[in-house]
Amino acid sequence: MKLLIIADDLTGALDTAVQVSKRGVKTIVSAWAEAETEPCEALCINLDMRHDTPNEAFCKTVKLLGRYPDVAHIYLKTDSALRGNLSAAFMALLKVYGKSVMFIPAYPKAGRVTIGGEQYIGGVGLGDSSFAHDPLNPMTTGNIREILNASHNVLCKLVPDGEETSFSENTEAHIAVFDCQTQAAMALIGERLKDSGNLHLTAGCAGFAEILCDYITFEHEHTQFIPHSSPVLFLSGSANKATFEQLAHARQSGLEIVKIPTEMKFTGLSGSQENLPQIWIRLNKSLAAGQSIILATAENYDDLTELPAERHSDIQQIFAQTARHFADKNHNNFAIFGGDTALAILRGLNLPCVRPLCEIQSGVPLCASGHLNIATKSGGLGEIDVVAAIEAYMRGQLSVDSV
Helix, strand or coil: CCEEEEECCHHHHHHHHHHHHCCCCCEEEECCCCCCCCCCCEEEEECCCCCCCHHHHHHHHHHHHHHCCCCCEEEEECCCCCCCCHHHHHHHHHHHHCCCEEEECCEHHHCEEEECCEEEECCEEHHHCHHHHCCCCCCCCCEHHHHHCCCCCCCEEEECCCCCCCCCCCCCCCEEEECECCHHHHHHHHHHHHHCCCCCEEEECHHHHHHHHHHCCCCCCCCCCCCCCCCEEEEECCCCHHHHHHHHHHHHCCCEEEECCHHHHHHHHHHHHHHHHHHHHHHHHHHHCCCCEEEECCCCHHHCCCCCHHHHHHHHHHHHHHHHHHHHCCCCEEEEECHHHHHHHHHHCCCCEEEEEEEEECCEEEEEECCEEEEEECCCCCCCCHHHHHHHHHCCCCCCCCC
């Protein structure tokens, strides 16, 4: 194994791993840390630690690193909106290796850039973006130094855009945070880190993962996506503004959206046992007619309800039961929006490992497992037409280059 990627949620694991696999490199995504995996060139493990306490996240990361002491390249996959236990994960890297970590948090292709140590989303400061309203991980600041020191005292050094930097053996271990606004600037960072021998420990989102692959010598193999003509069942558990806009665009284009009723959100699994079959009948009516359809928690902020944590878990189980129901009926095409939703569904389908094959849009990978094709995306990623693009590609109507 040449590359180990550590992710804190499943959609992030998949959209980063696909940067490697789309080059014809055998890449496995482990949906949870305990899963048994086959030999591969690149392994991406979802530690599912975004909602953990900082101590839990720190211990999980240290334990995982201890299992892979001889990997040539370690990549800590971070959320492009900097959510989760970044402080704890970076402290684990510093503790285990005692070396500086190169952190490139930008993702220019998805509108995420870093300027003066601040993260911007679509030209708006992170703290003023839709991620400030994330129901589980609200981001009230885009200051990366503050975020990295949220739970642990992590030494950070900012590297301005285009600035030369060097690291000696005598340098105190720290996090080097790189400004970056363009894909060209990101490529230049990769080149400079390669020349200075600093690509062993890197961190960032899917953006820099793509650059990192230019400097790792992989064995290659041929992989091919096999489309199914069947319609796509979309399962959206995301509460992100970008997803709401994408769902609205899909509805305007004629796609039906079925929302999980408010009463089911409050009654949880007990209520779903009575009402869920009725939802399945509605979904199956469209699918049987060859029409894709969306099951969603919410279409806008007005649909969001203040729920205790256990109810959020129950809602994910509604998605998991739905996916299992249709997979058991040999339905082929699924698209999942939201990391927690994706993990619940893969657990429900008993799919501990999947292989990403290609990328439909930036941040929208497509995976295969048995007769199932599964597209995923983090709530905040994807273009406005992502629903139509996913459907067209999964049904074999368009190529990735066309969508």
